[in-house]
Amino acid sequence: MKLLHSYTMNYKRIFIFVLSFITTLFLACFNAKASSFSTLFKNVNISNGLYNNQTWCVQPLDNHTLLIGSYGAFSIYDGATFNECELNYSKTYPISGYVMGAEYRDKEGKFWIKYTNELYLFDQKKNGFVYDIDERFKRCGVYEHVKDFFMDESKQAWLLTESGKLYRCNLTSSSVLVYTLPASNKEVLINGVIQLDNRFLIFFTDGSFKCWDSNKRRILYTDNRFKKSNQRYSKLISTRINKNEILIGTSCGGLFVYNISEQSWNKLNFDDINFIKFIIDKRDKFTLWCTSHCHGLLNR
DSSP states (O other), X not given: OHHHHHHHHHHHHHHHHHHHHHHHHHHHHHHHHHHHHHTTOOOOXXXXXXXXXXXXXXXXXXXXXEEEEETTEEEEEOSXXXXXXXXXXXXXXXXXXXXXXXXXXXXXXXXXXXXXXXXXXXXXXXXXXXXXXXXXXXXXXXXXXXXXXXXXXXXXXXXXXXXXXXXXXXXXXXXXXXXXXXXXXTTOOEEEEEEETTEEEEEETTSOEEEEETXXXXXXXXXXXXXXXXXXXXXXXXXXXXXXXXXXXXXXXXXXXXXXXXTEEEEESOTTOOEEEEEEOTTSOEEEEESSOOEEEXXX
């Protein structure tokens, strides 16, 4: 009996020791994990070398640095220090009427950045800005000054000239004249282009849009009903919901569903929310990024 009692006591001590060891190990790992989470986010501002606390452009570069545009200057951030990126403002390409920031990456890895009526071109290979935008447009066959610039999902550029001609070009050698605005409507700019295989919905800042077929190279139809719902908006955000429907939001309020086959609109009640970006997860649920708060839309 004494021997059995001794074995029992030993097993209890071993069990308590193992349990204590596992608990200690778990707490150590948990504390380490919590510590790593606490250092995951860091507030970076002018005290760390950022030119201005108000930033409007952040683009990851292939060399694992960030191109950051703040009010007054561009900077390259390597995770530790900021280096101001030289930009000759006298050589930038002026575009008219566009004040919202937008960045596009072309097939060569160059970044086309438009902001406050200027179009910038950042060349990653040279790690700096280049000033041959006008020459690039001329190589595509567009010799007139371009007043607005956009890029679609296929990395093709859309150029709207001063005379109201809208071109789609590959930025290397060729372009296609898509549409010419009437003389009475030349102040209109491009708001966004939604690509649907070989068809494109071209949205303009007056709220109207046109459907262009790249195979047939002609406008299939024009829709002005969106204009009645939201006449003036600043930036278009869109994503495909399914084969026939598109979710469209604007950065000054308004959320819509457009049915492609029926050419019909369904306006959702989000007039007071300024949308920034749409994200769709693997379970087909939407997350909407907004300036104030976010809303999740359930299944498609």
